[in-house]
Ligand code: NAD
């Protein structure tokens with residue numbers, strides 16, 4: 001039987017219960033689908049930082065390289081460890097070191113989920129650049145603590161980085177409804193975003209079958225609320241993609257529904273699958289975290305591993321669960337009850 005070896009990083013807060021739920025569902029679908037999953041749990045987290053002084057060991061990245069994929073919950077416990085320390089010590093280095101440059105985030109309503117717009121009919125695939133841009137970590141502060149203090153955070157956009165994410169997005173648009181929305185802020189950011197728009201135009205010429213429209217990010221934010229059904233594939237830089245995908249999560253019913261895949265499309269290193277949401281400290285010990293985003297991310301992992309039939313079964317079980325009104329409204333059903341409903345829909 002084929003075995004996929006998965007590194008499991010639950011991380012912090014609700015990362016634990018939602019990954020446990022996803023793992024249970026993945027295990028339940030594996031055997032009847034003719035493959036096995038082995039999981040190696042890595043305790044890397046803010047708790048680990050408090051114990052050891054590091055978010056992950058010095059050879060952490062190297063030790064992840066041997067896995068077929070990484071399943072992650074959420075990283076961050078800001079009351080005890082500054083976010084800039086925890087995220088730059090674990091999540092962001094994995095995305096960058098493994099060249100997981102395509103962060104793929106689907107936004108659509110599961111059956112029975114109403115969402116705040118009170119209308120469905122949208123099916124958006126956000127593609128977020130995931131390794132450079134505004135997250136490059138380039139910058140500094142001088143004259144710290146004085147009235148003359150200056151802080152600089154430089155967005156780094158390379159031709160290689162912009163071109164590869166746009167090519168990935170064009171390919172996704174081709175495989176879907178043939179529409180691509182490219183998001184920038186080139187009216188205000190005259191270097192990086194004008195550069196992005198130029199490359200978009202160059203690639204558009206190579207893809208005459210894809211209808212490309214460039215939007216400014218502020219207008220896109222409004223469009224995602226007022227006319228989400230007009231959108232197919234949306235591609236954006238790291239920071240703009242981050243913000244737009246929490247908005248996408250909101251219109252699909254909340255952060256508890258938004259899944260994501262951090263893909264290394266060249267398959268030269270493991271890809272990582274995680275819900276869009278964070279550790280949710282405000283509800284972390286209440287037992288009400290929605291595990292659907294993590295389970296959906298698990299389905300994306302199965303598809304990436306070549307187990308499309310099993311991924312489809314998990315998505316059908318999620319649809320069955322929400323279609324019966326379970327897990328559709330934040331806080332209404334407990335994590336365990338939602339997970340049990342998904343498991344029973346699978347059997
Ligand atoms: P968050 O996503 O953790 O929470 C935002 C709001 O959404 C909260 O009210 C929370 O209760 C709710 N929520 C999130 N997921 C939910 C779920 N599955 N079910 C029900 N409700 C859910 O964002 P935040 O509060 O800005 O961040 C908390 C911590 O998580 C910070 O340390 C932040 O840096 C980190 N974070 C990590 C990731 C990640 O690891 N990928 C993503 C986002 C935030």
Ligand code: IPM
Nearest residue numbers: 075076087091092242276278
């Ligand atoms: C996400 C998160 C992360 C990001 C944070 C925690 C650094 O918000 O995965 O969307 O901005 O990429």
Ligand code: MN
Nearest residue numbers: 242243246276
């Ligand atoms: Mn985010």
